[in-house]
Amino acid sequence: MREVRARLAATQIEYISGKVFFTTCSDLNTLKKLKSAERLFLLIKKQFPLTVFSASKGKISIISKIDMHSKSAYVEGKIFKELQKLINDDPGSWLNAISLWKSLLELDAKNEKLSQESSPPLKRKVEENEIIVAKKLKTEQMQELQENRECQLEKQTGEETLEQEDFITKREDFQEEEFQNDVEKAIVGHNQKDLTFRVSCRCSGAVGKTFTAQEVGRIIGIALMKQFGWKADLRNPNLEIFIHLNDIYSVVGIPVFRVPLANRAYIQTAGLRSTIAWAMASLAEIQAGALVLDPMCGLGTILLEAAKEWPDVYYVGADVSDSQLLGAHDNLKAAGLKDKIELLKASVIELPLPSESVDIIISDIPFGKKFKLEKDIKSILQEMERVLRVDGAIVLLLSEDHHRCLQDCEESGIPLNSKSSHIDEPGMKKCLNPEGENGISETASSSFQASNQEGLDRTSPFGSLVPVECYKVSLGKTDAFISKYRKSHSSGL
Amino acid sequence: MKLLTHNLLTSHVRGVGPRGFPLRLQATEVRINPVEFNPEFVARMIPKVEWAALLEAADTLHLVEVPKGPTEGYERDEQFLRKMHHVLLEVDVLEGTLQCPESGRLFPISRGIPNMLLNDEETET
Numbered sequence: 001m002r003e004v005r006a007r008l009a010a011t012q013i014e015y016i017s018g019k020v021f022f023t024t025c026s027d028l029n030t031l032k033k034l035k036s037a038e039r040l041f042l043l044i045k046k047q048f049p050l051t052v053f054s055a056s057k058g059k060i061s062i063i064s065k066i067d068m069h070s071k072s073a074y075v076e077g078k079i080f081k082e083l084q085k086l087i088n089d090d091p092g093s094w095l096n097a098i099s100l101w102k103s104l105l106e107l108d109a110k111n112e113k114l115s116q117e118s119s120p121p122l123k124r125k126v127e128e129n130e131i132i133v134a135k136k137l138k139t140e141q142m143q144e145l146q147e148n149r150e151c152q153l154e155k156q157t158g159e160e161t162l163e164q165e166d167f168i169t170k171r172e173d174f175q176e177e178e179f180q181n182d183v184e185k186a187i188v189g190h191n192q193k194d195l196t197f198r199v200s201c202r203c204s205g206a207v208g209k210t211f212t213a214q215e216v217g218r219i220i221g222i223a224l225m226k227q228f229g230w231k232a233d234l235r236n237p238n239l240e241i242f243i244h245l246n247d248i249y250s251v252v253g254i255p256v257f258r259v260p261l262a263n264r265a266y267i268q269t270a271g272l273r274s275t276i277a278w279a280m281a282s283l284a285e286i287q288a289g290a291l292v293l294d295p296m297c298g299l300g301t302i303l304l305e306a307a308k309e310w311p312d313v314y315y316v317g318a319d320v321s322d323s324q325l326l327g328a329h330d331n332l333k334a335a336g337l338k339d340k341i342e343l344l345k346a347s348v349i350e351l352p353l354p355s356e357s358v359d360i361i362i363s364d365i366p367f368g369k370k371f372k373l374e375k376d377i378k379s380i381l382q383e384m385e386r387v388l389r390v391d392g393a394i395v396l397l398l399s400e401d402h403h404r405c406l407q408d409c410e411e412s413g414i415p416l417n418s419k420s421s422h423i424d425e426p427g428m429k430k431c432l433n434p435e436g437e438n439g440i441s442e443t444a445s446s447s448f449q450a451s452n453q454e455g456l457d458r459t460s461p462f463g464s465l466v467p468v469e470c471y472k473v474s475l476g477k478t479d480a481f482i483s484k485y486r487k488s489h490s491s492g493l
Numbered sequence: 494m495k496l497l498t499h500n501l502l503t504s505h506v507r508g509v510g511p512r513g514f515p516l517r518l519q520a521t522e523v524r525i526n527p528v529e530f531n532p533e534f535v536a537r538m539i540p541k542v543e544w545a546a547l548l549e550a551a552d553t554l555h556l557v558e559v560p561k562g563p564t565e566g567y568e569r570d571e572q573f574l575r576k577m578h579h580v581l582l583e584v585d586v587l588e589g590t591l592q593c594p595e596s597g598r599l600f601p602i603s604r605g606i607p608n609m610l611l612n613d614e615e616t617e618t
Contacts, residue, residue, distance in 0.1 A: 289537025291501075312534045314497065318609075325606055339528040339582060342498045346609040350505045352600075354514065357501060357541075 272301045272364050276397065276473055276482070280362050281306035283469070283484050284395045288312035290359040295348035295384060300328035300341065302362050307340045316358075318346040349379040351387050356490070358387045364397040385465055385487060394465065394485045400478070464489045494607050497581040499550050500543050504593035504600075505611060512595040515546030518553050520589035520602075528582045535578045536568045542581070551580055 280302060286292060290313050294302050297317030307315050319325050325343055332338045346352050348363075361384050365377070384394060465485040472481055504513030544562050551559040559580050560573055567573050591600040591607055601608050 289534060291541070312531060312537075314534075314538065316498065316501075320610060329604070329606070339526065342495060343606045344498070344502075344609055345606055347611075350609075350611055352502050352505055352609040354501065354503050354511075 272298070272397070276480075277302040277364075278305040278309065279473070280364075280395045280397060280482055281309060283482065284360045284362050284393050286310045286313055286360055290314070291316065291357065292360045292362060293318070293351075293353070293358045293387065294363050295346075295351060295361065295380075296363050296366060297328060297343070298324045298364070298366075300331050300343070302364060303328075303341050304331060304335055304337060306362065307337045308335070311340060313340070315341040316344060317341060318344040318348065318351065320345065320347050349383050351383050353387045355386050356389045359389050359392050361388055361392070361394045363395075365399070381465070388487045390464075390487050390490055392487050393468070394487070396483050396485075397473075398481045398483055400480065494586045494602055494605055495582055496547060496550050496554075496584055496586075497538065497542075498607075499586075499591070500541075500546055500581075502591065502607065502609065504596065504598060505609075506593055506596040506598050509593060509595040513593050515543065515549060515594070516591035516600065517594055518550045518586065518589065518591055520554055520586045522586070522588035523554060524585045524587055526583055526585050528578070530575060530578050532571060532574045532578075535574045535581070538581060539563050539567060539577060542577075547580070551584075554584060554586070556580060556584065 284292070284306075286306060286309075288310070292303070292306060292313055292315050294300070294315070294317045297303055297319050298321075300317050303315045303317045307313070317328060319328070322345070325345055328343055332341050332343075344352070363384070365380070388394060464487050466488045468484040468486050470481055470483045472479055499516065499518060502514075502516050503511075504516060506513060540563075542563075548559060548561065558576055560576050564570055564573050585605060586602055587605045589602045591602065592598070593600070598611075
């Protein structure tokens, strides 16, 4: 898990709000493979790109560039669970894949064809199906690849094993059609000889110091041209090759789709990054018939993602701002989800709902200087806790400051002499008092002393909320944390 | 605002507590939206329904054919589920008011969205 987290975190930072994405991190087979590939990468220490290239041998599996913002990229809990569920062939096919060097074109063409075929049978809602299909396709691919004669690849192009794993993407059906068309076009353009391509390179670390991205790109481009007789077309290539080299790994990939998958077709105006929204929703263990609340829904991104994925659920979004609600309303209409999601104009600190009425709360705690949340965080959490059913889950997106603050509180856990005795982390209360933005531990501990002496007896907002898991995610420019809590017992508020 | 939502909304005016439910509904504009019938979903919602509140609201909207309560084996009773589906999910109040039964405070509903915000004086905390 930690590995995956570290890996995802690492790659997130690097593949920032990308241009080309193609996903299916939702494909567990792929995910698993990615993990193992990552491990392989780590073994490689590169000094010079050339050494890298040759040393890689079979080790660098080129993975199609993962959409770091793809949905399940963040869903580690889920991955973990599903990994447990899955008993895949993996190691076998993986090793096979690694050890085979295929001709770039055949591989690619097959991939395109396969991904095209895979589009129709996609049942995007069911992960298992996707996995199974992915498996099948992969096996097919593997077999076909094995049949291919091994290419005599030069050292330079050694690692251009654009051994692409099959990707089944999670996309809307109509999006699928769009992409299908794209893919079809791409295939049509595919001819053994006529492939036009473009190489995009990103280099960092030691490799980056030795070569610039352009140089690497050029080297590879030339090699490709020599090897496969393709032509380079910078403006509108059939095939785009992405290469990313750094100290940890070398990755070469081919984008499958031209449009980022993070651009959801069903969301008109996105607030929160939709992949994070989806990830949060997945963590929340939404079950059919549940009541899910987003008390600071903004444009409703989280609810939209959740409703798309888990439709048999009753969603309620609340916000204090008219403009946000209007935006959300439009989003809902555009997505056709008006029936599933209800909107309220209400304040998160005064939710007009009975206690213990909500099964799940998912929220993006606004961070940023314009939200004055210092003292409100406590009220917010208190109110959320109040309306949450026992055993319900809360998934929050917290800024680094908030998160650090809360973590310090959890760790300190020194019982406070509080009148309303609670088995909890009273330290947290004080932590949330000071400047929410600057929740530095020093500040926290000092105010803890203060509040201890003051003997405040208000209950901690985390009275019965037990932290379950926490993931660091990248929002592009900043980092944030997705935290999940469960209500362990009635808070008696 | 659907009746399923109304069934949950409570008033948070200071001092009102549990008597802030149910909110009295007055509607000036109502629309019936066809919504895809999902029997499982409806069946799961049934146990959560506050029937008195629902019946009161349905009454003010002059809805007919509203079941008075869950019937035996309602999960398999499609007719029942369909009626509930209609009442809970297909009736949309676009304009109107909700009134706190205890304090009399009015919450407006506009464009289908009820405004439950309270002024500072009215809040409990």
